[in-house]
Amino acid sequence: MTTMIHDLERISDERIHNVELVPVSKALRMNFGRVKVKGMICSLTRLFKMISGIKFYCDGCMKPTEINFPFPISNIRKNEAKCHYCNKNIENVNYYYVNTVVVELQDLESFNDLERLRVFLFDGDTENIRVGETVIIEGQILINESKNNGKKLFPYFYAELIQYDRSDSTALTQTDIGAINRFTKKHNSKIIDTLVSMFDPSIIGYEHVKKGLLLCAVNSSCDGNTRNSTNLRRERVHAFLIGEPGLAKSRLLKSVTKLVPNSKYESGGQNSSGKSLTAIVSKEQENYLLRLGPAPLSKNALCAVNEFGRMYYDDQTHFLDIMEEGEFTINKHGINAPIKSPTTIIASANPINNSAWAGVDKIDINEIPALKPIIDRFDLIFVFRNLKDEKVVREYAYKRSELETRKIPDYSNYIIKHIQYAKRFNPKISDEAKIMLNEFFIKIRIQHFGSNRILDTLFRLSKSIARLKLKQIVDEEDANEAMEFYNIVLQNFQSVISVSTSPKVIAYNTSILILKELNCSITFEDLVIKICEKNEQVRLYLNFENKSLKIHKNRKVRELYDMLVNHANIKRTNQKPTVLQWM
Ligand SMILES: [Zn+2]
Structure with missing residues (x-):
């Protein structure tokens, strides 16, 4: 050239x-x-x-030339290597x-x-x-x-x-932030349901999928908000929409990519178009060229992949790294590059036999067309089935025909800003919520479902729920919501896991049980020791091994005390030391 x-x-x-x-x-x-x-x-x-x-150097006029x-x-x-003085063509040129x-x-x-x-x-x-x-x-x-x-x-x-350039091109104004805060306050604990109802109203039903996609969206650039000593913790939530053809899967994928700037939607059959979703090295103009695909190009945002099962094998291995580490390495034809790709993956696919699920009310993990380790990295798997129940079909038909006569509102501008603002929150998980999620996870694992990654998923979900509500702390309510939401995912594979109770409530109930059984007075300190002996969860919650159980030294013990003396049947019969009795 x-x-x-x-x-x-x-x-x-x-x-x-x-x-x-x-x-x-x-x-x-x-x-x-x-x-x-x-x-x-x-x-x-x-x-x-x-x-x-x-x-x-011109040997005719004996003069050097430099250009x-x-x-x-x-x-x-x-004609470029010509002497400036005598116009002679020069053979020996230095570059x-x-x-x-x-x-x-x-x-x-x-x-x-x-x-x-x-x-x-x-x-x-x-x-x-x-x-x-x-x-x-x-x-x-x-x-x-x-x-x-x-x-x-x-x-x-x-x-x-x-x-x-690392600046945020779509900055929020103070007016935006004020409006988002007012709207969130108005809808209070129902804010997520409200956002779900605003999410592309032209798609009828699928409320739980819409909620899941909002949870993916709000965590999409939050990796590294919490640091441990060795590496960045993944906060991204990946979702897989899988089911019989002709349902709303690809429309949901397209809609959610419009809610996070820089997101991309890739339609299926990558193999036929010869295009990579992650990166390829190809020869162009006699030089090797590394070209990024849509997955790394939509980092800190969403990459929606339709027909996920049909991608290149190379892409599948890169996806493993992208989904967990947020980075993959390409090493081909002398180009060796680590490529940052903290991208949230939203995939869709048909079941492996391409038309329908084998079972009526349960799916087998072997029906999902992806490598097992990739499936394991999806936090949420939503199963789509054709409607068969008459009542549900009727409800769908009536809602659908209603859309014909009225203008479908578009709330996406608000949702985009709400998500953007919510991303600024980095909620901490309270001890109570932590124990509830741990106990829920234990129940899932002893039923031999999934892998240890589920615990991380539960923590991520609870944080994204708190984020959407613009909260600084993941409390028991958020943990509860995360568990109930995860149960929808579990439903498709097996029976539902009962949602855990707050350890605060367990400590309280155990105390009452002991006081009732005793039928005589007991010092509060002895009571606390007894409930710790009786219940492992309470023991961990109150930190029996490492922390003082005295009222003025342990916040959780003090909270328990306040709850107990508030009970109509529990009387404090002595002040120092505190003695309680069931009346
Ligand atoms: Zn010359």
């Missing part, structure tokens, strides 16, 4: 600050000029060399080289895969290129001939300044 306008001088530095910022789509339509372009790096080549200048090209070029044409990498920029919100701007990065800018990141690059547009595209002319962007 050769630069056609060599004499175009680079514009001096003082004008840099007045350069117009344009999207990729506009830059592609320019013929020349200096601009700033904002976009996401979606591909990069291996490092190669270009020629930034030449130097030669610096304002834009580096790939090769020298015959100055510059390190070069070509990247492609794509608009952030564009769904047009073909609108990519080729950018030359030189020397220092070729180091630590973070593919998949948003950048603002300043430089000049030039039209060049493409080598392997029938000598067609294309715009190229010569970078001079590259800045990685």
Whole structure:
């Protein structure tokens, strides 16, 4: 490839600050000029060399000549190496080289895969290129001939300044935040149900799926909010919608991607289009090129994949890493790159026999068309079945026909902002909620369902529930909601697990039981020891081993005491030490 306008001088530095910022789509339509372009790096080549200048000596007039090209070029044409003084063609030319990498920029919100701007990065800018990141690059547009595209002319962007951009382009205003707070306060504990009813009202039913997708959306960029010593904890919630064809699966997928900016929807049959969902290395213009697929390009957002079962084997292994670690590594044809991809995956698929479930009220994990370790990484699995119950079918029909006559409202603008604001919350899980979730998990595991990952899922769900409610603490109510919601997932595989009771309530009930049985007075301190001996959960909750059980030293013991003396039948018969008796 050769630069056609060599004499175009680079514009001096003082004008840099007045350069117009344009999207990729506009830059592609320019013929020349200096601009700033904002976009996401979606591909990069291996490092190669270009020629930034030449130097030669004319043996006719005995004079040296040095030429610096304002834009580096790939090769020298015959008439370029000419003596400036006598116009003689020179054979022996020395080259100055510059390190070069070509990247492609794509608009952030564009769904047009073909609108990519080729950018030359030189020397220092070729180091630590973070593919998949948003950048603002300043430089000049030039039209060049493409080598392997029938000598067609294309715009190229010569970078001079590259800045990685981490700013949030869709910032919330104070007015937005005020409105969200008021709306949430008004609907109080029903706020999630309200959001579910606002979620694409043109799709009838599937309230639990809509709720699940909202939980995925609100946790989609929250990895690393809680740090442990070694690595970032995954907070992303992945969901799998699986069921008989012709149901609302793909519509739900499309709708949820509209609720989180930068999300992508990929429709199935990837194998036939030869396109990778994660990343591929291909040979283009005699150089290897790493090109990112939609999964890493929608990091911190959602990547919805229709017909999930039909993807490449390479993609499947990359998905394992993306879903758990939020990063995968590509190592092919000399390109070795770790690619950050903290993306939330929402997948859909038909059952493995492609038309219907084998069982009527229960599915087998072998009917899900994906590798077992991948299935294990999905936090939520929703099963879709054709309606067969007359009452349910009638309800559907009546709701559907009602939609014909009225305008379907679109609340997505509010939901987008609500989710965006909710993401700022990083709720802590209270001790009570922790124990409830632990106990629920124990009951699931002793029935031999799933893997130990379910415990993480329960914690994630409870946090996303608290987030949507704009809460700082995951309390017993949120834990309860998480367990009941997870039971819907379990329903499709086996019987429902009974939801755990708050350890606070268990401690209280156990105390009452003991007081009743005793039928005489007991010091409060002895009572606490007795309930700890009687119930393992209470023992862990009150931290029997490591913490004082004295009222003024243990908040949980004090709470228990307050609850007990509030009971009409429990009397305090002595003050120091505190003695209680059932009357
Ligand atoms: Zn000469």
